[in-house]
Amino acid sequence: MKKNYLDIIDPIHDFIRVYDYELPIIDSPIFQRLRRIKQLSGAHLTYPSAQHSRFEHSLGVMHIATEAGFALNEKEFLNSDDVQILRLASLLHDIGHGPFSHLFEEVIQEKKISHEDFGKKIILKSEIGDILSKTGFNKKLIAQIAFGESKFQYLNEIVSGALSADMMDYLLRDGYFTGAEHAKVDHKRITQSLNVHKKKIALERSALYSFESMMHSRYQMFKAVYFHKTVRAAEVMLIQALRLSDDEFGFTSFNLNEYVELTDEFVLSSIISSQSSKLKQARKLANDYQNRKLLKCVFERILTSQKNLKKTRTDELRLEISKKSHVDENEIFVDSSVTPSIPLAPSKNESKSITLISTENGKVSAKELPISEIPVVSAISGFMNILRIYTHNKYRKKVEIAAKSILGNLE
Numbered sequence: 001m002k003k004n005y006l007d008i009i010d011p012i013h014d015f016i017r018v019y020d021y022e023l024p025i026i027d028s029p030i031f032q033r034l035r036r037i038k039q040l041s042g043a044h045l046t047y048p049s050a051q052h053s054r055f056e057h058s059l060g061v062m063h064i065a066t067e068a069g070f071a072l073n074e075k076e077f078l079n080s081d082d083v084q085i086l087r088l089a090s091l092l093h094d095i096g097h098g099p100f101s102h103l104f105e106e107v108i109q110e111k112k113i114s115h116e117d118f119g120k121k122i123i124l125k126s127e128i129g130d131i132l133s134k135t136g137f138n139k140k141l142i143a144q145i146a147f148g149e150s151k152f153q154y155l156n157e158i159v160s161g162a163l164s165a166d167m168m169d170y171l172l173r174d175g176y177f178t179g180a181e182h183a184k185v186d187h188k189r190i191t192q193s194l195n196v197h198k199k200k201i202a203l204e205r206s207a208l209y210s211f212e213s214m215m216h217s218r219y220q221m222f223k224a225v226y227f228h229k230t231v232r233a234a235e236v237m238l239i240q241a242l243r244l245s246d247d248e249f250g251f252t253s254f255n256l257n258e259y260v261e262l263t264d265e266f267v268l269s270s271i272i273s274s275q276s277s278k279l280k281q282a283r284k285l286a287n288d289y290q291n292r293k294l295l296k297c298v299f300e301r302i303l304t305s306q307k308n309l310k311k312t313r314t315d316e317l318r319l320e321i322s323k324k325s326h327v328d329e330n331e332i333f334v335d336s337s338v339t340p341s342i343p344l345a346p347s348k349n350e351s352k353s354i355t356l357i358s359t360e361n362g363k364v365s366a367k368e369l370p371i372s373e374i375p376v377v378s379a380i381s382g383f384m385n386i387l388r389i390y391t392h393n394k395y396r397k398k399v400e401i402a403a404k405s406i407l408g409n410l411e
Contacts, residue, residue, distance in 0.1 A: 008059060012172050016063045021084075021135045022091065026059075028127055029260075031095065034058060036263035040174060041100040042234030043225060045292050047178035054094050054101065057173055064165035065090035067191040068158045077154070077196045086155055088137060089145035093159050093166060095119050095128065098251075098259070099267040100242075103235050107242045108252045116147045121256050148346025156346040157201040162354065163190065163211070167343055171217055174225060182220035186210040195357045197366040202355035211354065212376040219341055219380045227337050227386055233294040236335050236390055237285045244282035245271050281330060295333060295390035298400035299407060303385040317406070321389065325402035332399055333390040341380045342371055 006023075007015040018026060025031055034055040043050040069083035078086070096119025098104030105115055123129050123143040132139040144150035148160050160166050168187040175183025193207035203211060225231065246252055249270055253259065271279065271286040288294070314334040322329035342351045353370045372378045387407070391399040 010056065010060065010063075012060055012169070012176060013063045016059045017066075018059070019087075022088070024131045024135075025088070025091065025128055028131065030122060030126055030128055031055075031058075033260060033263060034094065034097070036265060037097055037099060037101060038264055039101060039170070040178070040225070040231075041103045042238055042289065043178065043228075043231045045234045045289075045294065046228060046230045047180075047225065049179060050174070050177045052173060052177045054097050057169055058091055058094050060169035060173060061093060061159070061165045062087050062091040064168050064187055064191060065158050067188065068165060068194050071192050071194055072154075072196065075195065082155070085137065085142060085145065086158060088132065089142045089155070090159050090165055092119070092123055092128070092142065093146045095122050095146075099262045099264045100235075100238055103238050104242065104251075104262075106239055107246065110243075111252050113252070118256070118259055119143070119147060122260065125256065126260070148348075153199050153346075154196045154201045158194075159346070160343075161201070161345050162215075162343045162351040163194065163201055163203060164343070165191075167218065168214070171214070171221060174221060175217075178225050180221060180224050182224055183217050185214045185217055190214065197355050197357060200355060202357050202366060205356040205358045208356060208374070212374060215342060215377045216380065218343070219384075222339060222384055226339075227384065229297045229300065229388060230294060232335055232337060232388065233297060233390055234289055234292075236333050237289045237295060240333065241271055241282040241285040241289070242267070244285075245274070245279050248274065248276055248279055296393050296396050297388050297390055298396055299387075299389035299403035301387045301407060303387055317389075320406050321399060321402045324405060325395070325398040327391065327395045327398050327402075331391055331395055335388045335390060336385070337388070338383055338385045341382050341384055342377065 004020045005017050007017050010016045035053050037054045038044065039052050039054055039057050040050045065086050066083065069078055069086045072078045073080065073083055096115040096117065098108065098115060108114065120143045123139055123146065129139045132142060141150060145152065145155045145159060148156040150156055157163060158165055168185050168190065171183040171185050172187065189207050189210045193204040195202040195204060242251060251262065251267060268286055268290065271282050272290065274283060314336060317334045318329045318332045321332050340350050345351050351371065353368045355366055355368050358365050371381050389399065389403040
């Protein structure tokens with residue numbers, strides 16, 4: 001009897017099963033493109049092994065979402081068709097990412113668009129949507145679940161949110177490939193303990209410790225990896241190079257056919273090989289990035305505010321520091337990195353509570369527990385907000401003195 005699946009070897013999950021109906025999607029050029037988009041942008045210049053891509057992460061999210069789906073199927077919250085749809089939504093949740101992943105997001109957000117917008121268009125209007133329709137799937141529903149917009153809140157939350165397959169895979173995968181020891185996630189315990197209450201995802205109380213541990217791991221990974229000052233130095237250079245070259249290349253074009261051609265190497269090589277006199281600084285930044293001649297951090301402050309500084313304010317700061325240091329403002333870079341300590345819900349609002357399910361004497365009860373009442377989690381709840389000033393090595397001392405003079409009392 002011919003089997004209808006294949007198993008892909010994976011260092012995080014051992015084997016990831018892929019079924020026949022999913023293979024045409026994975027083999028499509030649009031999905032294969034994810035192999036050429038690094039999961040962690042410029043982190044490999046600090047953590048050399050962090051070369052993994054959105055491709056294997058997407059497979060990993062599908063794997064963990066399937067574990068969650070099977071657990072909810074056994075508890076009769078989902079049927080086998082629901083699990084299939086959940087697998088596809090999880091597989092495609094990152095299909096709209098641009099080059100350099102979240103860095104590109106920082107650029108296109110200025111145009112009021114996001115990778116989710118491109119992801120919806122790809123699922124609905126590309127060959128991937130055609131494949132889904134031909135195999136009998138509702139591509140609109142899959143797009144809604146993938147981007148947290150379906151009426152089935154518990155399915156949205158399996159893909160993204162505080163108990164999501166997305167977060168469980170990226171923490172495990174990023175921790176493995178960076179070598180960071182912080183990303184400890186008992187994802188099997190969490191997925192087996194999932195439940196549904198009032199159409200929202202819930203967790204059995206016995207797995208609360210695993211949830212606490214995961215939140216702490218995420219917090220530590222942001223401090224040690226995602227917001228590492230040298231990682232951000234490389235990323236600040238890329239962001240500025242992308243901004244400076246956008247008018248020339250139309251990297252943030254709404255044209256879907258052009259967008260799906262964009263990969264890390266394509267964009268980097270386009271900037272470096274450009275002969276345009278307008279792109280002199282972008283070329284230098286891209287070349288320096290490629291050769292690991294990174295900017296130096298001369299000022300760092302953890303802020304209490306929940307908001308990152310608007311671009312107008314960062315531009316003002318650059319100008320102030322430039323005047324005081326007598327260094328050209330184009331040689332000064334202001335980076336405002338902000339993230340909620342607890343992941344956002346699919347609605348993009350901050351997660352305020354978690355629903356816990358308890359069973360005593362055969363009786364099931366549910367309690368919505370505020371995050372503030374979970375000791376380990378409440379200690380880190382709020383926002384991580386770091387302001388940094390970067391410059392090239394030769395201007396280091398001048399910019400440092402000016403930045404401390406201007407920003408010394410900032411909170």
